[in-house]
Amino acid sequence: MADEMIDGLRFEQRHGKERVRVARVWRNEDGRHTIVEWSVGISLLSDCVAAYVFDDNSDIVATDTMKNTVFVKAKECSEQISVEDFAIGLAKHFTSVYQQVTTAIIKIVEKPWERVYIDGQPHEHGFKLGSEKHTTEVILKKSGALQVTSGVEGLAVLKTTKSGFEGFIRDKYTALPDTRERILATEVTASWRYPFESLSSVPPKPLYFTERYLDVKKVLVDTFFGPPKEGVYSPSVQSTLYHMAKAVLGRFPDILSIRLKMPNLHFLPVNLSSKDNPAIVKFNDDVYLPTDEPHGSIEASLGRFRIKDVEAAAQVG
Incomplete structure (x- = not known):
């Protein structure tokens, strides 16, 4: 201000x-x-x-x-x-x-x-x-002096397998079991900064930013899901977030840094039981209760160290 x-x-x-x-x-x-x-x-x-x-x-x-x-x-x-x-x-x-x-x-x-x-x-x-x-x-x-940041909001993605969470801190308040089989769902908010520092350094190519937005979004989605047949295993939201951010920086030299926010939107296994009937419905990786309140909140950023190196790489590319 x-x-x-x-x-x-x-x-x-x-x-x-x-x-x-x-x-x-x-x-x-x-x-x-x-x-x-x-x-x-x-x-x-x-x-x-x-x-x-x-x-x-x-x-x-x-x-x-x-x-x-x-x-x-x-x-x-x-x-x-x-x-x-x-x-x-x-x-x-x-x-x-x-x-x-x-x-x-x-x-x-x-x-x-x-x-x-x-x-x-x-x-x-x-x-x-x-x-x-x-x-x-x-x-x-x-x-x-110029600073340009782009981003995407509300990018909702979900995979029904190839996700787990285990080996975390356990204490007297921990009730969550280890698992190597769960649904992973999130709504990605991402923002990435370009290295351009003046109006003259902005690429003159028409719709350059629109094309880059579509490219970044594709890399984020592809990295989250993995190959169409076998997918890719996610040991945590944190790990998946890091690999998504790293993939963007590795693919686009004209992006200086990226920040990702990925809430863990939970799909809770449904096991229904009562005193008289201990197994009304037994969960078998098939019936879930979707809920986004409360949800886990995971956020991180990844960036390059030297802006000048990025600008030089962008000019070469």
Whole structure:
């Protein structure tokens, strides 16, 4: 936040606009349509202390103006654009047009509209709502210093076998048995940071970020499940999370670091019994009680040590 000393006190402030919803449709000459729907959050760090202290709004960028800017900039996108490039464009506008603004922070969540297929054929203008969401955060300073982070939210995955958990700490409060056979289910939230440090270092390739988002998502999913026939064994959510993160960094030299959050959504074995009937239903790896409250919470990040090495590798690739 912008940090000031006022009357001997430390004062921090920022202002912006949240949940600006905008949809953009592109109509190609061949008749095919494309649509995106974004929820945009804007936060500006600016020199507008007078508005707080002296009732002087002359340095304020109105939040309504921010909202209108989102619509105008969406209109100006004559060609399909990635959510990251749109966020970069917004940040560039606010830091260049307004002298008072020192930093723009743009966060966008893209709603997952997917093209429908009818009789195996892609529909020209029909879409259905998917599940996981594409996210981005762009931080741009007036100096030109840039930080771009992308991510995915709500990536729900489950496998019915090839998962276990054993050898953990046991004490007088431990009731969980060791197992090498359980359902593994989670809803992945991932965010990864690119090494680009200025506007000029961002790849000019159209939809570069969109393609990378799809690539990363595929690597995460493929690593979680393993080969289609034999799968891959998971000794813990922690182990699977690490291998997913490592696979992303190993596959993409243009990703500096990745953070994964993977709650353990439990499928509890069902064993029903009573005093008179000790085996009403006996679990045999077939009947479960799904529950996500409470659930285990596992989160970690993995990153490279030297940014310059990553940038050099990205240029070579």
